[in-house]
Amino acid sequence: MSENTKNVNAAEIAAKYKKKSQTADIFRRLAKNKTAMIGLIVVILLLILALSADLLFDFEIDITKQNISDRLQAPSSDHIFGTDEMGRDIFKRVCYGAKYSLLISFVAATISLAIGLVFGAIAGYYGGWADMIIMRFMDVLLAIPGTLLAIAIVASLGTSIPNLIIALSVSGIPGFSRIVRSSVLTVRDAEYIEAAKAIGANDRIIIFGHVLPNGMAPLIVQSTLRIASVILTTAGLSFLGLGVPAPHPEWGAMLSNARSYIRDYSYMALFPGLAIMTTILCLNLLGDGLRDALDPRLK
Amino acid sequence: MWKFIAKRLVSMIPVLLGVTLIIYLIMSMAPGDPAKVILGEQATPEQIAELREEMGLNDPVLVQYGRYISGLVRGDMGESYNSGLPCQVEIFARFPNTLRLATVAVTISVILALPLGVLAAVKQNTLFDGISMVIALIGISMPVFWLGLLLILAFSLNLGWFPSSGSEGLRSMVLPAITLGFNHMASIARITRSSMLEVIRQDYIRTARAKGVSEKNVITKHALKNALIPTITVVGLQIGAMLGGSVMTESVFAWPGIGRLMVQSINKRDIPMVLGCVIMFSVSFSIINLIVDILYGFVDPRIKSQYK
Numbered sequence: 258m259s260e261n262t263k264n265v266n267a268a269e270i271a272a273k274y275k276k277k278s279q280t281a282d283i284f285r286r287l288a289k290n291k292t293a294m295i296g297l298i299v300v301i302l303l304l305i306l307a308l309s310a311d312l313l314f315d316f317e318i319d320i321t322k323q324n325i326s327d328r329l330q331a332p333s334s335d336h337i338f339g340t341d342e343m344g345r346d347i348f349k350r351v352c353y354g355a356k357y358s359l360l361i362s363f364v365a366a367t368i369s370l371a372i373g374l375v376f377g378a379i380a381g382y383y384g385g386w387a388d389m390i391i392m393r394f395m396d397v398l399l400a401i402p403g404t405l406l407a408i409a410i411v412a413s414l415g416t417s418i419p420n421l422i423i424a425l426s427v428s429g430i431p432g433f434s435r436i437v438r439s440s441v442l443t444v445r446d447a448e449y450i451e452a453a454k455a456i457g458a459n460d461r462i463i464i465f466g467h468v469l470p471n472g473m474a475p476l477i478v479q480s481t482l483r484i485a486s487v488i489l490t491t492a493g494l495s496f497l498g499l500g501v502p503a504p505h506p507e508w509g510a511m512l513s514n515a516r517s518y519i520r521d522y523s524y525m526a527l528f529p530g531l532a533i534m535t536t537i538l539c540l541n542l543l544g545d546g547l548r549d550a551l552d553p554r555l556k
Numbered sequence: 557m558w559k560f561i562a563k564r565l566v567s568m569i570p571v572l573l574g575v576t577l578i579i580y581l582i583m584s585m586a587p588g589d590p591a592k593v594i595l596g597e598q599a600t601p602e603q604i605a606e607l608r609e610e611m612g613l614n615d616p617v618l619v620q621y622g623r624y625i626s627g628l629v630r631g632d633m634g635e636s637y638n639s640g641l642p643c644q645v646e647i648f649a650r651f652p653n654t655l656r657l658a659t660v661a662v663t664i665s666v667i668l669a670l671p672l673g674v675l676a677a678v679k680q681n682t683l684f685d686g687i688s689m690v691i692a693l694i695g696i697s698m699p700v701f702w703l704g705l706l707l708i709l710a711f712s713l714n715l716g717w718f719p720s721s722g723s724e725g726l727r728s729m730v731l732p733a734i735t736l737g738f739n740h741m742a743s744i745a746r747i748t749r750s751s752m753l754e755v756i757r758q759d760y761i762r763t764a765r766a767k768g769v770s771e772k773n774v775i776t777k778h779a780l781k782n783a784l785i786p787t788i789t790v791v792g793l794q795i796g797a798m799l800g801g802s803v804m805t806e807s808v809f810a811w812p813g814i815g816r817l818m819v820q821s822i823n824k825r826d827i828p829m830v831l832g833c834v835i836m837f838s839v840s841f842s843i844i845n846l847i848v849d850i851l852y853g854f855v856d857p858r859i860k861s862q863y864k
Contacts, residue, residue: 397574401838404800409579409834412822413586489699493804496701497819519705520713530702537697
């Protein structure tokens with residue numbers, strides 16, 4: 258084996274080891290934070306619930322089928338969260354509702370991240386006119402409060418899950434773009450980027466292979482917090498009748514439905530609200546923990 | 557300072573033009589023919605075509621936008637499809653209610669959050685710190701409309717202390733203002749705490765203590781003023797979220813503001829009214845951001861010097 262090949266292998270192994278140890282280091286710091294770990298565990302459990310909702314419950318029988326003889330039953334051993342005005346089990350509906358709240362927010366946040374990533378990277382890396390045009394457009398989007406922008410889009414396109422995802426994705430793009438742009442600006446002139454340019458790497462490889470991986474920390478935190486914010490907005494839009502249409506048991510829609518029965522059957526509003534709050538709380542705890550774990554000053 | 561304000565006002569113009577253009581384009585994507593909506597199901601195709609021509613709906617969308625903007629600068633927001641009245645009449649009639657509610661909510665949240673955040677920082681790692689930050693975390697995680705429903709259940713339906721809807725008298729404002737302000741109180745308290753924690757570790761605070769300045773003066777005169785910059789930023793940013801939250805709060809409490817008007821208009825597919833409401837909210841948000849920028853100068857002399 259030639260000397261050169263040996264050196265390349267050693268460099269690869271060192272890079273791999275360093276990468277692994279950095280991730281392990283971040284996770285070790287996150288694991289030390291008990292509240293963040295509680296957040297992480299609950300979020301994982303909720304994700305499993307959301308992904309397996311259709312395996313655990315039959316949409317027709319468990320979720321939407323009316324059972325008038327069982328209507329408005331208080332929480333009991335048969336129905337631990339009680340039943341609604343149609344006799345449907347609130348526990349099953351709350352569990353199934355995780356599918357809508359979590360999946361919509363994950364998809365919307367991912368779309369915002371992907372588009373924000375591209376715009377932010379182009380603006381930050383190329384600068385000049387591209388930066389000016391993209392960032393002025395983002396400034397305009399940021400001048401419209403996110404929830405209102407989402408309401409306007411849904412109001413125009415109509416209420417459906419795909420339209421809701423479009424609305425929530427668009428309102429999240431400016432936030433991600435700004436973060437990516439500032440991350441790119443901090444590493445754009447670093448020596449390793451110059452080195453990559455010197456060995457002939459093209460812009461795509463430099464941006465996605467070198468620049469972005471080094472500016473991921475704030476994006477990870479922002480993604481967690483964005484998911485929390487999207488869950489709140491989704492529930493809010495459904496509460497106003499602009500989100501997930503009936504009979505889908507989205508948590509905000511369930512709360513909206515419970516309004517008419519709140520005087521005598523307050524449990525109907527209690528459990529969907531608790532589900533939203535617990536999810537947001539855990540995502541916030543996880544986001545705070547990740548922020549601390551990724552902050553080099555707190556090492 | 558005046559030069560800075562004038563500059564900021566001028567820079568607001570392209571942003572507001574962009575905001576109105578985006579909102580106009582979004583709203584123009586709404587399905588359905590406005591002429592049909594206005595004339596009803598009984599209208600003949602000839603009548604619809606005539607009204608479309610009259611309303612300029614056959615023109616390209618950018619021409620329509622230009623017409624809308626020229627009306628907007630003269631205070632004309634178009635006619636409501638529903639009532640036939642000018643949109644600005646209803647929007648301006650309801651706007652003071654939204655402003656009143658948001659002002660009270662911001663005041664409550666700042667009055668409660670500042671001492672909570674400062675005390676939590678000063679008493680870091682004590683029971684008080686723990687409890688106040690748990691309250692803040694719950695506040696951040698609680699949907700406004702759920703909090704509103706819980707407050708109605710407890711203080712209106714069960715105890716009968718406050719009305720559950722309407723806008724007559726101060727009592728009717730208590731529950732909506734708390735609902736709208738609680739979430740913001742939590743965010744402001746958290747940022748004030750972390751900002752105070754950073755400031756009270758600075759050398760000049762140690763110097764002030766070494767000089768024998770009382771702890772109260774160290775906190776209120778030296779630390780708090782310097783810790784307020786991030787707090788003001790968050791208050792400004794939160795107002796944008798608050799405007800979104802006011803749509804939910806006004807719907808829960810049947811508060812006659814533009815948030816509720818907007819939801820009602822969406823349900824009636826009254827596009828000009830929705831457009832007017834969103835533009836009103838966005839313009840208010842831009843003006844609030846300008847006020848926040850000016851406030852920085854009063855709190856931080858370094859920023860004030862940049863204005864000159």
